[in-house]
Amino acid sequence: MPSRPNWRGTVSTSLSSAPVMGERRRVGETGDLVFAGLCRGAGGFVLLLLGAIIVTLFIGGLPAFRAFGVEFIWGLNWDPVEGREEFGAGVAILGTLVSSILAIIFAVPVAFGIAVFLTELAPPWLRRPIGTAIELLAAIPSIIYGMWGLFVVVPFIQYNIQLAFGEELAALPLVGFLFQSNNFAGTSLFAASLVLGIMILPFIAATMRDVFSQVPPVYKESAYGLGATRWEVMRGVVIPYTRISVAGGIMLGLGRALGETMAVTFVIGNANRIATSLFDPTNTIASVIAMEFPESLSGSLQQSALLAIGFLLFVISFLVLATSRWLLRPRLK
Amino acid sequence: MNRRALFGAAAALPFLPRSSFAQQATITGAGASFPRPLYDRWGASAREAAGVTLNYQSIGSGGGINQITSRTVDFGASDAPLAADQLRERSLMQFPTVMGSVVLSVNLPGLADNALRLTPETIVEIFLGRITRWNDPKLVELNRDIRLPNLPVSVGYRADGSGTTWVWTTYLSRISEEWRNGPGAGTSVRWPVGNGARGNEGVSNIIRNTPGAIGYVENAYAVVNRMVTTQIRNKAGNFIRPEPAAFNATAAAADWSVPNFAADTIDLAGGDVWPITSPTYILLPTNPVADRVEGSRNTMRFFDWAFRNGSDAARRLEYIPLPEAAHNAIRAAWAQSVKDPSGAAIWTPSAG
Secondary structure, three states, rough: OOOOOOOOHHHHHHHHHHHHHHHHHHHHHHHHHHHHHHHHHHHHHHHHHHHHHHHHHHHHHHHHHHHHHHHHOOOOOOOOOOOOEEOHHHHHHHHHHHHHHHHHHHHHHHHHHHHHHHHHOHHHHHHHHHHHHHHHHHHOOOOHHHHHHHHHHHHHHHHHHHHHHHHHHHOOOHHHHHHHHOOOOOHHHHHHHHHHHHHHHHHHHHHHHHHHOOOOOOHHHHHHHHOOHHHHHHHHHHHHHHHHHHHHHHHHHHHHHHOHHHHHHOOOOOOOOOOOOOOOOOOOOOHHHHHHHHHOOOOOHHHHHHHHHHHHHHHHHHHHHHHHHHHHHHHOO | HHHHHHHHHHHHHHHHHHOOOOEEEEEEEEOOOOOOOOOHHHHHHHHHHOEEEEEEOOOOOOHHHHHHHOOOOOEEEEEEOOOHHHHHOEEEEEEEEEEEEEEEEOOOOOOOOOEEEEOOOHHHHHOOOOOOOOOHHHHHOOOOOOOOOEEEEEEEEEOOOOOOHHHHHHHHHHHHHHHEEEEOOOOOOOOOEEEEEEEHHHHHHHHOOOOOOEEEEHHHHHHHHHOOEEEOOOOOOOEEOOHHHHHHHHHOOOOOOOOOOOOOOOOOOOOOOOEEEEEEEEEEEOOOOOHHHHHHHHHHHHHHHHHHOOHHHHOOOEEOOHHHHHHHHHHHHHHHHHHOOOOOEEOOOOHO
């Protein structure tokens, strides 16, 4: 359609200037208009919905923000006992960030290995089954991860790590304090991060595999032709070529880890105390909300504080995405 | 005309099945999860016997209070009683249905059920994180006949807001000034030590998986799951096993004549009472709107039937029925405080 008007252009002029097209053309124009309207509506709806959610959370959280001021963000006390309510999101925010970052640290190397194996090393007949298995991992509901975490990961940490060589770990110089804990129930920051890491693994691995396979073969072949080893090709050609998308995949995983609720609630120990050790229990924003929202009275300060930390979670997720965009901006050119 | 007739038929459709069950009334309630098994059992029996079908949603006490405050259900249910001013501003009355107990469960290798003896002082020190080993001299002193292992004490608690936590922390606040001024009593509190989990099943999972763990659970849950429980020393100084006789002693010792039935059943003075027992409550609007009057009447009919016929079912499910005097006081309160829009009492003893 060479004479197709720019869809932003004035439709009425194109109608009047092309009377020959007649009825049929007009039907097409109407269809275009309806289609464009629907698409704009859908796009606008998303924005409206997002805005409405933020506003609702903020208004709901306003009494808590008023009562505690900015200190709400780093305050460490979370005391819902009636008559002396005091709320601070510090522990939950810290727990959310630390557990998500640890999950990224656990997941990225493995995801990288999977992606390299699938794109460079695996025989072709093995790529499909492994690729499908990775995608299936992403399809497992988070409550299943929670149950698996509680019945498998937590006892494993208890018996095979903490009881087996926890004291040796705690005696390590410099990093020993990370393993020094009086908590022997197994539900801990470490368990939560491990489960989270496995949950976000498929997202990161799938993104990495897709972008690695999009590297033009000619680049890689040139490098191999120059005598580069596989590792040198990965490091010198594939990773520089794909780092933006790789970072994007990691951010996708981080975003999912920040808001994960059920699986984390099962294994993190739900204690409003800062974890000074990997084996200490702590809390995340999502798990506090999941635990306390059903019993909070409507209109109470507790419910307001829960909505307020929900708002903060929203802001954190937004900041994470914005930061990643900002970090990547110079390289986008 | 044709279309209108069609609409008419469609609108009438939902009402057709109902007309054939005209005598069967449905009541809806929402709230505490602790009494749900019993209300479900009562509901199943009352469908035939009293002509009332119960639809009970166990969404938690807080949710039950919210729902009855906004009048979206016929009754709410809460483990903790509401204070007099809370009842007044929501135009609600409350009455207890049954009682339940909270027990301590432990995981110590080779320990027999109800063998471990604990005093209020040691319990508070454990939950404040001051007794950290099971071979602590204070525990050894109390349990000369048990070889207590050198295991770390791992405290388990309910992380979700719950009536069980309210009962347990009320008990701790009652026996210890330090706890009262520290964490205090509520459906969720600031725990100084330990791990939180969701529900009785979550706490029992911590206890089962962790040698040296201790946590509080509903007695009914502990009995059904054969958990190892402990003796606790009551106010009179006797070590009490968490058994039906001790629970019934508590129900009999409680004073049900207090306003709003907010009877104090925690740490009573009697010689053989279990110290951690609490009633669970039903919340009923005192001024139901016209189209909720029938639901209000049927709710009272339902519980009247349950008080007369449901005590055995309650006992089988490990709940503690209220004494007859309490039942009568509750019926009197219905007649006195629940009024229809014209100001007449909705409940009259003959209506049951």
